[in-house]
Structure formats: C-alpha cells, structure tokens
Amino acid sequence: MRVLHTADWHLGMDLYKVTLMEDQRWFKQQLKAIIEEENIDAVLVAGDVYDTILASKEAIELYDDIMYMLCMELKKKVIVIAGNHDSATRLASLSRLLEGMGLYIIGSLKEKVKGIRVDDCMIYPIPYFHVEQVRKVYQKDVHSQAEAFSCICTDILSTVDHAYRPIAMAHAFLANAEVCESDRFAKVGGAELVPSAIFDGFSYVAMGHLHRRQHAGGRVWYSGSPLPYSFSEADQPKGVLIYDSQTDTVTKRDIQPLHPLQVCKGSYADLKERMLKHTGPDYAYVKIEVTDLPVSYEMLDYFRQGYENLLQLSGKSMEQEQTNITIRLQDLETISDLDIVQQFFQDYYGEELSEAAGQLFLQAQQKLEKEEMYAT
Structure with missing residues (x-):
C-alpha cells in the first residue's frame, strides 16, 4: 500500500x-x-x-x-x-x-x-x-x-x-x-x-x-x-x-508554493543595489531586513516600488541594536499618526508613551496642519 x-x-x-x-x-x-x-x-x-x-x-x-x-x-x-x-x-x-x-x-x-x-x-x-x-x-x-x-x-x-x-x-x-x-x-x-x-x-x-x-x-x-x-x-x-x-x-x-517567501537582508545601500538587479519572482512575498539604518517611510516607499508583495520591513534601532521594529503594510491605511508614534516609542524605549506626551503630539500636529493650510 x-x-x-x-x-x-x-x-x-x-x-x-x-x-x-x-x-x-x-x-x-x-x-x-x-x-x-x-x-x-x-x-x-x-x-x-x-x-x-x-x-x-x-x-x-x-x-x-x-x-x-x-x-x-x-x-x-x-x-x-x-x-x-x-x-x-x-x-x-x-x-x-x-x-x-x-x-x-x-x-x-x-x-x-x-x-x-x-x-x-x-x-x-x-x-x-x-x-x-x-x-x-x-x-x-x-x-x-x-x-x-x-x-x-x-x-x-x-x-x-x-x-x-x-x-x-x-x-x-x-x-x-x-x-x-x-x-x-x-x-x-x-x-x-x-x-x-x-x-x-x-x-x-x-x-x-x-x-x-x-x-x-x-x-x-x-x-x-x-x-x-x-x-x-x-x-x-x-x-x-x-x-x-x-x-x-x-x-x-x-510542492512549489504559489507565492514563495523571500528574505532580503543587508545594508540599505546594498539592498537598494540588489533591488535594481532583482531577478526573483515578482509574485514572491518579501521581507526586508535593513542592518544599518532604522526604518523610515521614505525607505518603505522606495522598496515598495521594487517589491510588489513586500510584507515586512525591519531595521536597526537608534541604539544600533537589532530590534523587532516593523511596519506592516496592511496597517498603514487604518492606523492613526498617534498610533504610529506610540508604537515607535514602545519599540525604541520599551515603554508606553504617556497620555500627556500623546496630547503634546496631537497639539503639535494640529498646529502644523494649520500652518500648512495657511501656507497654501
């Protein structure tokens, strides 16, 4: 049998x-x-x-x-x-x-x-x-x-x-x-x-x-x-x-998966060069690990141009130690700016952002939005 x-x-x-x-x-x-x-x-x-x-x-x-x-x-x-x-x-x-x-x-x-x-x-x-x-x-x-x-x-x-x-x-x-x-x-x-x-x-x-x-x-x-x-x-x-x-x-x-998983790890400069020479399947699900810089939205926007199915981007903390700081692409359209700041503070300092600090951020954001509105 x-x-x-x-x-x-x-x-x-x-x-x-x-x-x-x-x-x-x-x-x-x-x-x-x-x-x-x-x-x-x-x-x-x-x-x-x-x-x-x-x-x-x-x-x-x-x-x-x-x-x-x-x-x-x-x-x-x-x-x-x-x-x-x-x-x-x-x-x-x-x-x-x-x-x-x-x-x-x-x-x-x-x-x-x-x-x-x-x-x-x-x-x-x-x-x-x-x-x-x-x-x-x-x-x-x-x-x-x-x-x-x-x-x-x-x-x-x-x-x-x-x-x-x-x-x-x-x-x-x-x-x-x-x-x-x-x-x-x-x-x-x-x-x-x-x-x-x-x-x-x-x-x-x-x-x-x-x-x-x-x-x-x-x-x-x-x-x-x-x-x-x-x-x-x-x-x-x-x-x-x-x-x-x-x-x-x-x-x-x-069994060959419909969407292979691909991990790209290296310095920001190296990863940018590798993306330009990218020959892997466009349908792969991708994780990028930047070893020398913290994650930024400019970095995220850049890598999304080369990897259609980028699911995770992680980088290095300000203390130059590897962390689990991540930006999940599917969250970007649903979370608030304050949520992002709170997660950032938790990732870097290992503690929650205080309510007072959160209020200061919101006040600063509102002030900036008014200034930008009047500037236009």
Whole structure:
C-alpha cells in the first residue's frame, strides 16, 4: 500500500494580514496531482487542519472541498487526527457517518486508540491530547507527554496483529526534532518533549506539529507544513511524504508554493543595489531586513516600488541594536499618526508613551496642519 502523509495545513491562516486562502487552494491542486501520479491508496493528515479553533467560513469550505476531492472524486481512504490548533469537537462532527465514505476523523482521545485497517496496514491514529485524558482512558498514573505516549504505544503494540504493518499517527513535539519560528506552540524546556524511541515497533510514524519536513529517528517522520507559513521557513523544501508498505521506503514529494517567501537582508545601500538587479519572482512575498539604518517611510516607499508583495520591513534601532521594529503594510491605511508614534516609542524605549506626551503630539500636529493650510 502507498500512503501519503501530510499535516499542518493551517487552513485560513494569514501571513502579516495577507490571506493565504489562494495559496492553500493551490496546495489542493498540487495534492491531487501527486496522489494521481503516485498511485496513492490512503491519505494521512496528522493534525492542525485549521489555523484556529474558530475556523473561518472560507477555511471550512476549503476543507470540505479537499475531503470531497479525496474521498468522492479520487476514492481514497482518508484518516485525519486533530492537532493543537483544531477544535476536536468541530473537526470530528459527523465522523461516524463519514466513515462510510472512507473518511475517518479522530478528534479527541475518548477511548483507547483502535486500529483502522487499510489493505496490508493497520493505522493507529493518536489525536492531540492532554495528559489528564490518558489517565482517564487508560487508567494509568502518567504525568507527562512522554509517559502518556509510552502508555498508548505500549497498549497498541501489545495487541498488534503482525499480519499487518502497524502505522501510527500523532501530533507532538519529539525531543530530537528541529523547530522554526512558526512552531509557535512547541514547548521549550523539555517538559513536553517526547522521545522518538517510544514509537519503536511501528513500521511508520506519521507526525504532525512541526513545520520543517524531517526524519526524527527510527521510523518517525514529520511531513512538515505543505506551504511556508513564516519567513523562517523561506528556504525549507515543502511538500508531502509517501510511505510504501511493500518496499518499506519513504519518498519525498515537493510542492512549489504559489507565492514563495523571500528574505532580503543587508545594508540599505546594498539592498537598494540588489533591488535594481532583482531577478526573483515578482509574485514572491518579501521581507526586508535593513542592518544599518532604522526604518523610515521614505525607505518603505522606495522598496515598495521594487517589491510588489513586500510584507515586512525591519531595521536597526537608534541604539544600533537589532530590534523587532516593523511596519506592516496592511496597517498603514487604518492606523492613526498617534498610533504610529506610540508604537515607535514602545519599540525604541520599551515603554508606553504617556497620555500627556500623546496630547503634546496631537497639539503639535494640529498646529502644523494649520500652518500648512495657511501656507497654501
């Protein structure tokens, strides 16, 4: 059997207030092409279908379109588990009815994990869970994610039918995995880390949660997100993984994003020269990091002439230390001048502008506007 492993779709996500719905619809078409080309039998979606628990109407409609394509048009078995970004209850609504159409959705851990047989494989879907749920369902005194996963996997493997290849699905942060900026809820400090060795005994483990596609040891793989969702992912290959149970091999299939992400970093003079020689795709989403000067509106206007999809511009503070000072282009038409000054003061001095100082700014602005009016 040939299994396609994907995860972390984050349907409905925005990048610096730019909707990625068009990009995610593009992913749907790429997914269909890969399934047809690779003769896929089943699709495993390892969590974070949506970006938020309150998914938008457009995100829900796209999810419905994808599932209809997979189950009704392509006639594939599909198994979906909830991730930490999903609403387990909403995701798994009508799940019993949908099983008759080949769509299995496991939203929360309400009972012991059971296998789903697909050809020569037995799929064991482990949804995102809290340790308390494992204590209740398995009646075991577990106190960490690692102990909880060990409990679940031990129970599964103790009853596995060796006539079938056991495949696990899970949504977690493994101890030896690499993270990036967009893995916003990956735990730090070791409290939530899960050793990949816990999954020893499975033929393949389809992981979700981290956006970098990677081998996490043994038979454990993260498919990563199908699209780049942060500028920290700009240079990462994106796509899906394919597990072949007959040859016991894993193959990577890349997906080219509709809008690649591009990071331009350097001095202002260097960046201006590079923009004049710009040969990259005009449809790329761009982030510019100026290393030697603070951000200015003149600078912003200049770079917008060369980069149609400039989403973020950051620069250096007056103290010559790198900061997170940013101007989001989508905010410029909606925020007030006072808002800009308040953000500027917060960025540079690390504290809020006082109400008195804000009033002084407004008075000075009004005076200047009157002078300009009389001058004309």
